[in-house]
Amino acid sequence: MAGCAVCGKPIDERGEKCSGCGAPLHRECAKKILGKFYCKGCLKEGKRQARYERMRQWGPPGR
Ligand SMILES: [Zn+2]
Numbered sequence: 001m002a003g004c005a006v007c008g009k010p011i012d013e014r015g016e017k018c019s020g021c022g023a024p025l026h027r028e029c030a031k032k033i034l035g036k037f038y039c040k041g042c043l044k045e046g047k048r049q050a051r052y053e054r055m056r057q058w059g060p061p062g063r
């Protein structure tokens, strides 16, 4: 079984999966954004998507 993408240690059945790349993560190692878990590498993308999602909820700018 693959180890955690953040700390490299093996994961038991209570692990999470990164919403970006699907890599296995510990719950305490994953970063949670808008209810989704992300690894270190996908954290930037997750934050960008969260911002984009918020912008979409507010509606397009300049109207
Ligand atoms: Zn870990």
Ligand SMILES: [Zn+2]
Residues within 6 Å of the ligand: 018, 019, 020, 021, 022, 023, 038, 039, 040, 041, 042
């Ligand atoms: Zn990832």
